[in-house]
Amino acid sequence: MEDITQEQPKVISEFQKIIQANMLSHAYLIDDASSQVRNQMAIWIAQTQFCEHLVDGLPDQTCQKCQNIALGDNPDVLQVTTDKQSIGVDDIKFFKKEANMTATQGNRRILIINEAEKMTSAASNNLLKTIEEPEGNLMIILLCNSAKQMLPTIQSRVQIFHLSNKSNSDEIADLQKVGYKEATAKLALTMSDVKYLLSMNGDNYQALHGAIITWLKRCNNRQPDSFIDVQTDIMPLIENKSHQQLFFDMMNQIFSDILSIRYNLDNTKLVNEDILSNRNIPTVVEFSEELFHAEEMWKSNVAFQAILEDLSLKYVN
Ligand SMILES: [Zn+2]
Numbered sequence: 001m002e003d004i005t006q007e008q009p010k011v012i013s014e015f016q017k018i019i020q021a022n023m024l025s026h027a028y029l030i031d032d033a034s035s036q037v038r039n040q041m042a043i044w045i046a047q048t049q050f051c052e053h054l055v056d057g058l059p060d061q062t063c064q065k066c067q068n069i070a071l072g073d074n075p076d077v078l079q080v081t082t083d084k085q086s087i088g089v090d091d092i093k094f095f096k097k098e099a100n101m102t103a104t105q106g107n108r109r110i111l112i113i114n115e116a117e118k119m120t121s122a123a124s125n126n127l128l129k130t131i132e133e134p135e136g137n138l139m140i141i142l143l144c145n146s147a148k149q150m151l152p153t154i155q156s157r158v159q160i161f162h163l164s165n166k167s168n169s170d171e172i173a174d175l176q177k178v179g180y181k182e183a184t185a186k187l188a189l190t191m192s193d194v195k196y197l198l199s200m201n202g203d204n205y206q207a208l209h210g211a212i213i214t215w216l217k218r219c220n221n222r223q224p225d226s227f228i229d230v231q232t233d234i235m236p237l238i239e240n241k242s243h244q245q246l247f248f249d250m251m252n253q254i255f256s257d258i259l260s261i262r263y264n265l266d267n268t269k270l271v272n273e274d275i276l277s278n279r280n281i282p283t284v285v286e287f288s289e290e291l292f293h294a295e296e297m298w299k300s301n302v303a304f305q306a307i308l309e310d311l312s313l314k315y316v317n
Contacts, residue, residue, distance in 0.1 A: 111139070
C-alpha cells in the first residue's frame, strides 16, 4: 500500500499545521479518493494522537502504538464498518457507549465511521448531538464518498477535508489482477469505489457496460421488448449488492455523458454517441431523476430486479 503521506501530501500538511497550532477539532469529515484511502487517512490521524515517536507532530507509523492502531488493536480507536445498506441509530448508540467504556480516563478516544453516508437520519441526528456537545476527549472522524451526501446540519458542524482523487497505482494494479485493462481501471475508478470494482472481474465489467448501452438503445427506440434485455443480458451479470452499486454508478455516468454530448462538452466517459437521440433534454433529465429515485428505493431495500424492470418500463415511454 502506498504511504498515505505521499499519496495525500496536501491534506497531510494541512493536518500537520493544525496539530502544531494545537487547533485540533473534535469532528472531521473526509471525502473523495476511495474508501481505502479515506480509511488510511483516518488511521493516520488516529496515529497522530497516540504515536510514541512523533516527528514535528507527525506519527512514525512504525512504533507499537501506531501498528496497533493500523491493526485495529487499540481499544481507544473504534471503527464503525457495516456490510448492511444502512447504519442505524442503534449502531451509533452502541459505538458511542463502547467509546465511553473503553476509554481509560483522560485518554483521547477516536470514533471512525466508515461509509458515513449510510447513516439513517435518526443515526445522523443522534451523532449530531455528540458533535454539538462533545464528550470528553472524543474525536469523531466521518468518512464518506462525498460530503454532500451528509445532512446539512452535520456538514456545517464538522471540519471537512477533501482528499485528492488522483488514481491510486495500487488500486489500478489490483484491478488489473482481476482482468481490468489499465485504461478501463483508471476510468472506472473515477466513477466507482475500488471496493465495488474488485467484486467484479474486468470482463464482466465490460459486458455490463455493453449490456446497459444495448438496453438503453432499445429503450430509445421504444422497443417494448427492451424489458427482456434486463432479464437476459443485465441480471445475469449482477450477482450481489456491490454489482448493483456498479450498475447505478455506470447509469449515472451515462446520463451525465449524454447531457455532455447535447451541450457539446468534451468530457464523456462511457458513451461517445447520443444513445437517447429520440428523447429531448427535459426527458433525459427526467430519466436521470427516475434513476436517482430508483437508487433511493434500492437503498431502502426494494429488490433490485423490480427496480430495474420499473425503470425499463419508464424509459420505453
Ligand atoms: Zn508511532
